[in-house]
Structures are given as structure tokens and as C-alpha cells.
Amino acid sequence: MPGGAGRTMSNRRGSTNRSDAWQREARNTGYRTRSAFKLKQIQERFGVIRRGDTVLDVGCHPGGWSQVAVEEVGEDGAVIGVDLKGCAPVDGCTFVVGDITDEGTQQRIRDALEGDILRVVVSDISPGLTGQYEMDQAISTDLVCSVFDFAYPLMGSGGVLVTKVFQGRGIEALISAANTRFSTVQRFSPDASRNSSSETYLVCRNRKEKPSKGTGTMSVQELVNRSLADDGFVIPAGESDERREAGRVGFRLVKSTSGDDE
Template structure:
């Protein structure tokens, strides 16, 4: 098809600025990324195909912000805010934070790819570097429970990067949308449920049970983060964190740790 595949032709017919718009559509269909009213940030957004898809999904009650080193032409049919700048610079991040607002972003997305050299290992390493920059930005912008999607080329550095992302989310999936070209080594990591917990699974901490939960279990707090623990109100004990979710976690008492408070 003279190098112009079906997704390219479809994008022209349906008014999307890039064939990559269908990748985000497919990622959304498979992983439920975008909801009405969401705040979405697209990193490396030019020419704007992902911004168009995001704006359609979040509707009038949502917010869509795109940033890129290149100028992004304005959208006449969608309310989309665009910033021109380097997302690794504090000045750009400041404007991003202002655009997102105090509530934080529900989704941070990145379809960035490096300038290709043709040397596979180098291109892979550069893609992981870009993905890590996007991850750093996502951690700064995401609200608790938010989602992150990022493109990265397959290679030896992919698994360590995925592990780092997984440590901050409830779970991570690796997805290859049908719109990716057959010859491409790209995959997308879709991380769901950003966790702002001050503790991680396996951590041992001393807590005091301050309240009783609806199910009769104890509630303790670590830097404002809720932990459900089997114990009585007023009891101080050492616990091991067993499960971490965006807004609360679970922990089990460690034998021999802590002490009962005075009656």
C-alpha cells in the first residue's frame, strides 16, 4: 500500500493527526484507561493523535494536557491544553502541575520514541531512558489510584524498568496493540493503580491501633496512610505489610514485636 497502511488511511479519513491514535484506542479498550471526567497528560504529544483520542474519551468534564518539544497545532474541535517544553526541566513541570491542578492526573501517557539509529541495542537503551523520564514525571503528577502507559522497545533493560514501575502500582501489564507495526519491537507498559503508600510489601513497622474497622479489624496509620491490622484499639505492635493498595493496605502482626498500651 505504498508504505501507507490501513491505520494511516483510516486516520486520514477519521480526522486523527497520526495513525498512533488507534494504539491508544486499542490500549483503552483492552485496559480501561480513559473515563469521562478524567484528567489526562500526554508526554511527547506531537502531532496530537493521542490528545484527540483522550479528549473524546474524557468528554467536556475532563481535562487533557499535552507537552512536547515541538509545537502542537491548536485543536479547533477539542478543548486541549498544550505546552511546548522539555518535560525534564523544572519550568515545564511547573506549568504541567498548574495545568493538572491539585487533584493530580488520572492518566499519564507517553508514546515517545528516540530518534532511531538503526543500532538495536542503542535504540532500545534510549527508549528505556525516555520511558524512565516519563515515569518520573508520572510519579510527580499522578493522583492516588491513577494509571500510567508508556511505550518502550523490547530488550534487556525492559524487565528491570517494568519491575521499577510495578513497585509503584497495583499491577502492570505488557500490551502490544494491533495498530503497532508488525516489524516493530515496541510494547506498552500499562500500570494501573498508582500507590502513594509510605510503606511497601514486606516492610516491618511499629504502629498503634487507633480505630476499629467495620469488620472488627484494627486501623493504624503510617504518615496518614491507613493500615488494617488484626488487633485491639490502643495496642502498639510491630507488623509486616502484606498488601499495599492506593489508599490503604494490610499488615500482619510480627510475633514478639510491640507492646500493649497501659489499660
């Protein structure tokens, strides 16, 4: 097991050695990415994907998680992958190229489903990293909110949603928003995660038939934004739409100084 030797090492070299080991393992076993082992470990621990399932893989490039999903669903299942970048074909998987936050891409995913209900959504989505952790983390949280809000209506009761998140501001609010849609929400950090301190996975199981009472019709994005606003992190009035259009949603997190920015 590649993780074994490095497991107790917490320093950077230990983590790099461990990651190299998973990379070697990926090469030896035919998976396209080291990340494939993260989904395999999530699957071993929680058994999220079953035979015959219909699975959506969000942020699927280059296709490592899709390979794992196809194996797990078997011949009677179906896997749809979506990413900004195209993937080389994987037998048993339909790829959609586009931005998951874009209505056109969302429609192409609905079309690919051909009326089927999603039982599982797996998301390893990660923005292009700028190196400024707070900004990357904020953009990642926004993307994850979009994944919840897009996928939830396409899922059936009892469904499962697994997503990568970066630890930081808004995560507790995201977990609490996820709890309005799923009965159980757990954090899990697979051994194969290189950045175990910043990256973790939310495993949300047993999709509720309807969002919990008390949340009204608020989306996950709105619930998270409301909580951030309550904590003093606000969307500057009149700016959020422009920034969203410019694809710089992470800049929305501006600490309120006067308390009356909205």
C-alpha cells in the same frame, strides 16, 4: 478494521500493508496519526481513560493521542499534552512545548494542572531514532524512567500510566520498578503497532499510594540503573552527568569488562 487482513502476516510486507491501512483509517476518521488507533485499542482493551479524568499525554506531537484522550474524558475532563514540538490546537487540550526531562517544562505542566491530580498518564514518547537499535532502545528506556519519576507524584491513588517501551535491555527492570508504584503492570501490543517486534506498551494500573516497601526512596531511574549495574552494564564513573547534559544518555550503557568500573 484495518488490521484484520494483515493480522496473520508476520513478514515486512504484511506489516507495511497493515500500517498503510491504519494510515488510511486515520485520514478517513480525522485523527492526525495512525498511532491514535494504538491508544484507541489500549482504551478498548483496558478502559484506561474515564469521563471527567485529567490526563497527561507525554510525547504528544502531532496530537493524535490527545485527540483520542479529549474524546474519552468528555467535557468535564482535561487533557495536557507535552512534546518537544508544538502541535496545532486540539479543542479541550492544553499543549506545553518542551523536554519532559527539563525542570522548566515540568513546572509548566504543574502550572497547567492548576492543583488538579492526574488520574491518567499516557506516553507514546520516542526519541529521534539513530537507527542503532541498542542506543535508541537505551535512550527510550531512560525517557520512560523520567516519565514515571516525574508523573508519579502528580498522580492520585488508583491512577493509570500507559507508556510505549522498546523491547530490550532494562525492560524487565523497568517493569519490576513499575510494580513498586502500580498494583498491575501488563504488556500490550496493539494491532495498530507497526513495529510489533520492538515496540510494546506497558499498561500500569492502580497507582499505589506509596512505592512498595523495600525500595526506599529510590526513583524508577535508580532502580533500573541498579539492575543494569547488577547485570554488568554500568555508568562509567564521572561520565554520566556530562553525557546526560549532552543529551546522549543512551551511551551510558557500557558493558563492564573488569567488573570494577565503579
